Amino acid sequence: MSLRHALLGLLSEGPASGYDLLKLFENSLANVWPATQSQLYGELGRLADAGLITVRSEGARGRKEYAVTEAGREELRHWLLDVKPAPIRRYxxxxxxxxxxxxxxxxxxxxxxxxxxxxxxxxxxxxxxxxxxxxxxxxxxxxxxxxxxxxxxxxxxxxxxxxxxxxxxxxxxxxxxxxxxxxx
Amino acid sequence: MSLRHALLGLLSEGPASGYDLLKLFENSLANVWPATQSQLYGELGRLADAGLITVRSEGARGRKEYAVTEAGREELRHWLLDVKPAPIRRYxxxxxxxxxxxxxxxxxxxxxxxxxxxxxxxxxxxxxxxxxxxxxxxxxxxxxxxxxxxxxxxxxxxxxxxxxxxxxxxxxxxxxxxxxxxxx
DNA sequence: CTCTGACATTCCAGTAGTGACATGTCGAAG
DNA sequence: CTTCGACATGTCACTACTGGAATGTCAGAG
The missing domain is CATH 1.10.287 (Helix Hairpins)
Structure with a gap:
């Protein structure tokens, strides 16, 4: 369930499209939590369904710009403060x-x-x-x-x-x- | 696909049942590659289907003792020598x-x-x-x-x-x- | 005007791992 | 003689992640 929070975290710094997020991932979070394109888009859909993010505007080429909602911000804070990170176990x-x-x-x-x-x-x-x-x-x-x-x-x-x-x-x-x- | 090789490796030291392997796992490999009981039994079945291990004998309580075959030993060596370990990516x-x-x-x-x-x-x-x-x-x-x-x-x-x-x-x-x- | 490459999304089949449940045997202690 | 704990295996539904394919748009270079 960490990709979910990775996306919330990225969107907390500003709205972005799936494509933007994919690029952002590449040279930052991908080093600690890689994700494929299909996973990312899928998660965005689920996040939107759950009301943690919303489509702020639809642009050219079917671009959907997402933004976090208050519920999303809350969920991110909750994850950061209350949920213990799972230690790495597989080497x-x-x-x-x-x-x-x-x-x-x-x-x-x-x-x-x-x-x-x-x-x-x-x-x-x-x-x-x-x-x-x-x-x-x-x-x-x-x-x-x-x-x-x-x-x-x-x-x-x-x-x-x-x-x-x-x-x-x-x-x-x-x-x-x-x-x-x-x-x- | 590493559980597969973990099991081959354990069986290379001697034949054992699924139950035995589960116990062996707990205080050794589980620290670097945890596995649940259901995963372990499932993998043993697949390994046997693939001819990498065989049921050497069936004991009391439905116990099946597995042993590696020559093909299994070969596969383990191949994995050890030729396959590069995947680095850890998720933190x-x-x-x-x-x-x-x-x-x-x-x-x-x-x-x-x-x-x-x-x-x-x-x-x-x-x-x-x-x-x-x-x-x-x-x-x-x-x-x-x-x-x-x-x-x-x-x-x-x-x-x-x-x-x-x-x-x-x-x-x-x-x-x-x-x-x-x-x-x- | 056409082609290319960056932009942009969606879907799908497959694998690995999780956690819980179901089922049953056997030996020993009470 | 019953009950309990260790022995022993199998199955199921679910989630996360992988890799690939399909589809389409738009801007700019030639």
């Missing part, structure tokens, strides 16, 4: 780690290296986002920067963990690599 | 941060404090898991500890970020109450 990347026993030590290390590189790439992407929004000062961007910093730190964690995990895997099976291990 | 917690403009600074800070506490609680939970598995030495546990360490670091990140973000929010609106309940 496909970590799931595989449990099964390292099924592959060779070298393959496991290669997997971890890839993860490290993926985090590096993600860090570059975030740096770009940071540059793009560097001169914006709207509410949305100001607070979005908090999320951005989370991303930066998260990527660092990812990289450092992978480094450490490679060490652990090597220590557990020293035959895989040049690093010797004490034969007590 | 309900961060989504709300974008909308801090809709609530008071004090409420935003309270939200971040709650997040910090949630991370603390999660850290305690992981510490317990760590204690529980301290003396196990199976493959599963050994590699699971890598995932556990990720969790520990992740919680630390969560807490430190929240601390930092509170500072940022305060800096952005200095009228907010700075030391809420410290009478020193």
């Amino acid at each position: 496909e990347m970590l799931l595989r780690v449990f099964f390292f026993g099924q592959i060779s030590t070298d393959d496991a290390i290669a997997y971890l290296r890839e993860q490290q590189q993926a985090a590096e790439a993600a860090a570059e992407h975030l740096a770009e986002v940071g540059k793009m929004i560097a001169h914006h000062q709207d509410n949305f961007t100001v607070y979005g920067r908090l999320a951005l910093e989370w991303g930066v730190r998260s990527n660092r964690l990812h990289q450092e963990w992978a480094e450490w995990a490679i060490g652990e895997v090597k220590a557990h099976d020293p035959t895989a690599n040049t690093e010797p291990c004490d034969p007590s | 309900e917690m961060l989504l709300r941060v974008f909308f801090f403009g809709q609530i008071s600074t004090d409420d935003a800070i309270a939200y971040l404090r709650e997040q910090q506490q949630a991370a603390e609680a999660a850290a305690e939970h992981l510490a317990e898991v760590g204690k529980m598995i301290a003396h196990h030495q199976d493959n599963f546990t050994v590699y699971g500890r890598l995932a556990l360490e990720w969790g520990v670091r992740s919680n630390r990140l969560h807490q430190e970020w929240a601390e930092w973000a509170i500072g940022e929010v305060k800096a952005h609106d200095p009228t907010a109450n700075t030391e809420p309940c410290d009478p020193s």
Whole structure:
């Protein structure tokens, strides 16, 4: 049910069409809550049915400009203040780690290296986002920067963990690599 | 499609029934990939239909003991080696941060404090898991500890970020109450 | 004038996950 | 001998999300 609130939040900053919202999503919320076009339009319809938003005007090309209603604003506040965010529970990347026993030590290390590189790439992407929004000062961007910093730190964690995990895997099976291990 | 591979992975360590797998899940994989009972049984059926696992024997109370087939082992290896894990993209917690403009600074800070506490609680939970598995030495546990360490670091990140973000929010609106309940 | 590309919406089939319910067996304790 | 809790599986309705296709409008470039 979070897309619903993401849309209410975006519309709280000003009226917009489905198409506008789709564009807005791309370089902001999509980083923390992606949504496809079909999902977005569907949700807008349901939101309108529920009276949380209204069609403020119909423009050219069938464009419908939506605006939040008072009920919508209320719902958004309620969600922000009273509903606890669901913690993340699914980590496909970590799931595989449990099964390292099924592959060779070298393959496991290669997997971890890839993860490290993926985090590096993600860090570059975030740096770009940071540059793009560097001169914006709207509410949305100001607070979005908090999320951005989370991303930066998260990527660092990812990289450092992978480094450490490679060490652990090597220590557990020293035959895989040049690093010797004490034969007590 | 990850539950499929989680089950193949569990069965790779030895045959088990749906019920057994459900229990196994609880204190290991559920931390990185939760699944409900209905999902699990459903997936076992599909896995058997696909020939990736077979019913090795039927015991008392309708118990069906499943074992991986060669095709299943192959599929698991393929997934481990060739399929890139999907990165995490949904952070309900961060989504709300974008909308801090809709609530008071004090409420935003309270939200971040709650997040910090949630991370603390999660850290305690992981510490317990760590204690529980301290003396196990199976493959599963050994590699699971890598995932556990990720969790520990992740919680630390969560807490430190929240601390930092509170500072940022305060800096952005200095009228907010700075030391809420410290009478020193 | 025509074509292209951005604007703009709607619908649909399919998959994954949730939560609840229904059903039944077996061993052990009282 | 009954009842209770662990064992054990199956089914259903619902929601969220994915990916793709279909449809059409309008402005500006050539």
